[in-house]
Amino acid sequence: MGKYIVKRLLQLIPILIGITFLSFAMMRLAGGDAVTYMYENAGAAVPQEIIDQTKAEYGLDKPFLVQYAAWFAGMVTGDMGISYVSHRDVYETFVSKLPATLLLTITSIVLTLLIAIPLGILSAVRQNRWMDYLIRFLSFIGNSMPNFFAALVLIYFLTIRLNFLPVVTNDNVARSLVLPTLTLSISMASKYTRQVRAAVLEELGKDYVTGARARGIRGSVIIGRSVMKSSMLTIITLLALSIGSLLGGTTIVETIFMWDGVGKMAVDAITMRDYPIIQAYVAWMAVIYVLVNLVTDIVYHYLDPRVRLGGEEG
Numbered sequence: 241m242g243k244y245i246v247k248r249l250l251q252l253i254p255i256l257i258g259i260t261f262l263s264f265a266m267m268r269l270a271g272g273d274a275v276t277y278m279y280e281n282a283g284a285a286v287p288q289e290i291i292d293q294t295k296a297e298y299g300l301d302k303p304f305l306v307q308y309a310a311w312f313a314g315m316v317t318g319d320m321g322i323s324y325v326s327h328r329d330v331y332e333t334f335v336s337k338l339p340a341t342l343l344l345t346i347t348s349i350v351l352t353l354l355i356a357i358p359l360g361i362l363s364a365v366r367q368n369r370w371m372d373y374l375i376r377f378l379s380f381i382g383n384s385m386p387n388f389f390a391a392l393v394l395i396y397f398l399t400i401r402l403n404f405l406p407v408v409t410n411d412n413v414a415r416s417l418v419l420p421t422l423t424l425s426i427s428m429a430s431k432y433t434r435q436v437r438a439a440v441l442e443e444l445g446k447d448y449v450t451g452a453r454a455r456g457i458r459g460s461v462i463i464g465r466s467v468m469k470s471s472m473l474t475i476i477t478l479l480a481l482s483i484g485s486l487l488g489g490t491t492i493v494e495t496i497f498m499w500d501g502v503g504k505m506a507v508d509a510i511t512m513r514d515y516p517i518i519q520a521y522v523a524w525m526a527v528i529y530v531l532v533n534l535v536t537d538i539v540y541h542y543l544d545p546r547v548r549l550g551g552e553e554g
Contacts (some may be wrong), residue, residue, distance in 0.1 A: 246533045256526050257312070263522045265309045267515055298324060311519060321516040325509075330516045334502065334524070341501035344494075345486040347417060348424040349479065355429040357475070360436025361463060364444065375433065382430030391423045391496045407497060421495045424490060428482055435478055437472035473540065480536040484529045 295301045299310060314321055319331035320426035363375040385393075398405045398419065405418050443449065446469060452462045491503035498504070502521060 245534065245538070248530070248537070252527065252530045255530060256523060259526045260312065260315075260519060260523055264311070264515075264519065265304070265512075267518060272326070298322075311516070313525060315519075320520045323514055323517055325512050325514045325517075328383030330520050333505070333517065337500060337502045337505045340499060341487060341494075341503065343413075343423070343497060344420055344501060345418065345483065347421045348428065348486060349482065351421055351425040352428040352432055352482070353475075355425065357436055359429075360433045361440055361468075363433065363437040363477045364440035365459070365463070367441065376437075379430040379433045379438050382426045383434070385427065387427060387490065388496060389424055389494050390426045390439060391419070394419055394422055416497070416499075420490075420493050420499050423493050423497075424486070432475070433477055435474055436471065439474040440467055443467040443470050462530060476536060476539055480532050487528045487532075 250375055290344070292301070302310075311321060318331065320334070321327070323330055323333060326333065359375050359379075363372045366372045380389075395407055399407050405415060406412075407419065448460055448466065452458070452466065493499065493508050494501045494503040496509050502524065505517065506521040508514075509521065
């Protein structure tokens with residue numbers, strides 16, 4: 241197992257190089273740069289000499305490969321450069337935005353699991369009854385709504401009509417966290433509920449469940465001790481995908497609710513062509529997905545004997 245972990249971590253190096261190189265190239269091919277954008281919106285004519293001097297200070301006058309090599313070498317040594325717009329250290333800027341995204345990720349995942357797992361089990365146990373149809377209908381509606389539409393619906397009812405929650409506030413973090421958490425949880429819980437229902441139904445149809453019922457074991461015990469343990473692989477797979485995207489910053493939700501996380505930071509950086517911030521965000525996304533997939537594979541190894549035995553035979 242240790243060799244497998246080391247191998248997966250080593251795979252991160254070419255992945256990082258490939259992803260950052262492609263994003264670096266695409267940003268340059270898109271045309272324009274932060275310096276030109278900044279001076280074009282300065283409200284006054286700026287001599288070309290000043291623009292060229294500023295570009296030289298940031299190294300934007302050098303060839304593309306030289307710029308990329310310098311940035312990648314700095315990233316490996318812990319120096320992600322200086323923001324073209326705020327003139328702050330990129331690493332410090334990124335770290336300052338990360339707690340907000342982590343908080344939103346944790347609350348969204350917890351609320352999603354609290355909603356989806358009980359509803360998924362209830363829907364499976366009450367298969368083809370009115371409760372099952374109701375849960376499936378609601379999950380279909382929730383899964384069909386894009387995040388921005390769900391956000392607008394919540395804002396309209398909970399803020400405009402009921403005046404119950406603020407859209408943006410700096411006075412109470414807990415209250416300002418409710419709307420973005422609900423927005424993210426609606427779509428995730430809807431998806432999780434359907435997947436949990438399918439996984440539980442599959443397990444309920446297996447022979448070991450029939451045998452347990454024949455021995456007089458209560459249904460709640462069968463589900464709690466056996467069925468849910470076997471269904472955990474499905475839930476973990478969904479969690480891995482959700483955590484990766486949430487830690488990358490849910491850009492639309494963070495922008496709508498002005499939640500000061502890495503997603504909103506990335507949107508602002510793209511708008512202002514702040515290349516160092518964008519590159520730091522891309523590198524973060526690559527690292528997160530590789531590490532989340534690695535942790536998921538390790539959990540698979542311990543939860544499913546078939547995976548463990550297959551790896552040992554290999």
